Amino acid sequence: xxxxSQTPKYLVTQMGxxxxxxxxxxxxxxxxxxxKQDSKKFLKIMFSYNxxxxxxxxxxxxxxxxxxxxxAHLNLHINSLELGDSAVYFCASSQDPSSLGGYTFGSxxxxxxx
Amino acid sequence: xxxxxxxxxxxxxEGRAANLPCNHSTISGNEYxxxxxxxxxxxxxxxxxxxxxxxxxxxxSLIITEDRKSSTLILPHATLRDTAVxxxxxxxxxxxxxxxxxxxxxxxxx
Numbered sequence: 001x002x003x004x005s006q007t008p009k010y011l012v013t014q015m016g017x018x019x020x021x022x023x024x025x026x027x028x029x030x031x032x033x034x035x036k037q038d039s040k041k042f043l044k045i046m047f048s049y050n051x052x053x054x055x056x057x058x059x060x061x062x063x064x065x066x067x068x069x070x071x072a073h074l075n076l077h078i079n080s081l082e083l084g085d086s087a088v089y090f091c092a093s094s095q096d097p098s099s100l101g102g103y104t105f106g107s108x109x110x111x112x113x114x
Numbered sequence: 115x116x117x118x119x120x121x122x123x124x125x126x127x128e129g130r131a132a133n134l135p136c137n138h139s140t141i142s143g144n145e146y147x148x149x150x151x152x153x154x155x156x157x158x159x160x161x162x163x164x165x166x167x168x169x170x171x172x173x174x175s176l177i178i179t180e181d182r183k184s185s186t187l188i189l190p191h192a193t194l195r196d197t198a199v200x201x202x203x204x205x206x207x208x209x210x211x212x213x214x215x216x217x218x219x220x221x222x223x224x
Binding site for chain 1: 146148150152155156157158159160163199201207208209210211212213214216
């Protein structure tokens with residue numbers, strides 16, 4: 001039973017399109033995150049939600065809009081996709097925002113914008 | 115959070131202990147040392163963390179120097195499946211995010 005699951009695993013789309021990536025965790029964690037890993041393999045946090053409330057927004061373009069319908073789900077919607085959005089997007093969760101325990105990551109969504 | 119410095123790459127023979135160093139000379143008293151790894155095409159995986167005492171779990175051991183300015187992650191009997199990028203992260207207690215650096219690419223050779 002996957003702890004943090006993301007769908008889809010791969011996403012190929014044209015510039016200008018709008019797409020969504022879904023994430024669900026079954027760990028009972030309160031906090032969820034979106035990270036982006038670019039072509040240089042640098043992992044950078046984008047957003048963090050705690051109990052459905054946004055707590056971190058790392059200067060991400062407005063075209064990216066996270067939505068948390070409940071604390072087990074954090075979806076990422078991207079409008080007007082650009083070539084530079086091509087990356088692997090990872091969802092993660094933790095017990096709470098400042099938990100000393102580890103984060104659990106999903107297996108990633110590879111987004112390719114053509 | 116304090117900055118960390120890791121070698122960009124390392125090699126280790128299968129079955130040997132892999133010792134991955136990390137420098138964090140500006141670490142402060144309330145900052146923890148975390149280790150994660152990322153196997154190719156997978157999400158990062160938590161390994162271990164510590165404050166000042168050495169820690170051991172089923173995956174690895176973490177040795178932190180007495181002055182806390184550096185640490186070593188030890189994989190006691192490396193296998194081919196341990197080939198991954200290993201990230202050493204320093205995180206202040208109460209911080210609401212985890213910040214990744216460039217990590218060390220560890221290759222386990224048969």
